[in-house]
Amino acid sequence: MSTYHLDDERAIRTGRLVDDWTKSGLLTPEQREIIMPKLAVDLRRTNLFLRITLFVFGGVILHSALGLLAVLLGDLIDSAAAGAICMLAGGGCFWLASWLVRRYDLYRFGVEEAVALTAAALVAAGAGLLVGEGEWGIRLGLTVAAAMFATLFLHIGYVYAAMMAMVIAAALPFQLAASEIVQRGMAIGLLASVAIVVRRAREPHGGEYPADALAVLESAAWLGIYLLLNLAVSSGISPLDRASTVHWFTFAAIWLMPAAGLAIALRRRERPLLLASLAMALTTILTSKSYLGWPPYEWDPIVFGLLLIGVALVVRRWLASGPGGERHGYTASRLVASDTAHLGHLAIVSAARVDVPVSESTPPANPGIGGGGRSGGAGAGGSF
Numbered sequence: 001m002s003t004y005h006l007d008d009e010r011a012i013r014t015g016r017l018v019d020d021w022t023k024s025g026l027l028t029p030e031q032r033e034i035i036m037p038k039l040a041v042d043l044r045r046t047n048l049f050l051r052i053t054l055f056v057f058g059g060v061i062l063h064s065a066l067g068l069l070a071v072l073l074g075d076l077i078d079s080a081a082a083g084a085i086c087m088l089a090g091g092g093c094f095w096l097a098s099w100l101v102r103r104y105d106l107y108r109f110g111v112e113e114a115v116a117l118t119a120a121a122l123v124a125a126g127a128g129l130l131v132g133e134g135e136w137g138i139r140l141g142l143t144v145a146a147a148m149f150a151t152l153f154l155h156i157g158y159v160y161a162a163m164m165a166m167v168i169a170a171a172l173p174f175q176l177a178a179s180e181i182v183q184r185g186m187a188i189g190l191l192a193s194v195a196i197v198v199r200r201a202r203e204p205h206g207g208e209y210p211a212d213a214l215a216v217l218e219s220a221a222w223l224g225i226y227l228l229l230n231l232a233v234s235s236g237i238s239p240l241d242r243a244s245t246v247h248w249f250t251f252a253a254i255w256l257m258p259a260a261g262l263a264i265a266l267r268r269r270e271r272p273l274l275l276a277s278l279a280m281a282l283t284t285i286l287t288s289k290s291y292l293g294w295p296p297y298e299w300d301p302i303v304f305g306l307l308l309i310g311v312a313l314v315v316r317r318w319l320a321s322g323p324g325g326e327r328h329g330y331t332a333s334r335l336v337a338s339d340t341a342h343l344g345h346l347a348i349v350s351a352a353r354v355d356v357p358v359s360e361s362t363p364p365a366n367p368g369i370g371g372g373g374r375s376g377g378a379g380a381g382g383s384f
Helices: 006-023 029-039 048-073 079-104 111-131 135-156 159-175 180-205 211-229 245-268 271-292 300-320 337-352
Strands: none
Touching: 006 029, 006 337, 048 079, 048 111, 079 111, 079 135, 111 135, 111 159, 135 159, 159 180, 159 211, 180 211, 211 245, 211 271, 245 271, 271 300
């Protein structure tokens, strides 16, 4: 059962939308002042930067205390006893996180998140240590970790914890003694099952919480399936083998998945799946040359950039030429202020990956040529 009431979760999300609509001019400040008191909740919240700060400092303090305990007991206990202690400490951290939420009404405050994630890690590590070193310890540890992160999502509502659970669960088949095809197939089947279950769980809620959080998880499952199918991206797991049938099957799949995702997202107006499908489509275009074995060229990014510009201009003009500047409920105009902020974040991320060419430094002069000069050129007056 979730720690937070469903009405509080919905009120918080509605309040964010009201603030966004007010900044965008869709609501007047007077209308906001009328609506916001009706959405008040008795929960303590903070901004993103303070949340990250409290998360880091809370985690440092907690991990320092746990590290001190590990140093004191390190030479006195075996792995089984260490596993039991880790599980007890993890249970204590889980209780502490729940107590902080209940006692101080914390909501995404950073401190309780650090404690909750530490609890999941401790319980998973403890389960692995109880079994002992080896493959079974890793398998059990990963299984318990996935279960713990899923519990954090169900109990406290951390969407990123559910995404971590999916990643860990998808990694489990690769710990089994099976072929690469079987391992990938099991991981894809698991993520597909998650996407189906999440889709069905969303339907009773319409566009209300928790449907929005579940939509993000469904999109993440789609992305996970795509990454496992795209052998050019996940070639570290299994190398490309262009002579195999599986290679060409996955090549067809990485073209069909973005198309299917875009069709579903556009028909049902699901923004997370739309963004995920666009990311998959761009990745498919970028990795197609590797699939086909074509050599890369320096001008490939230029062609790709021109292609994106052309597609953006065509789509924008097509939408703007419709009645009222929209077609089928879609428009090229930015309606809310948060869209501008998201574009700014993307620009920061893209700028962080730009490689600036740096000219090579001048190699040092050969000391055997003209060495010893004190004035003039070519060592005039020096010893040769």
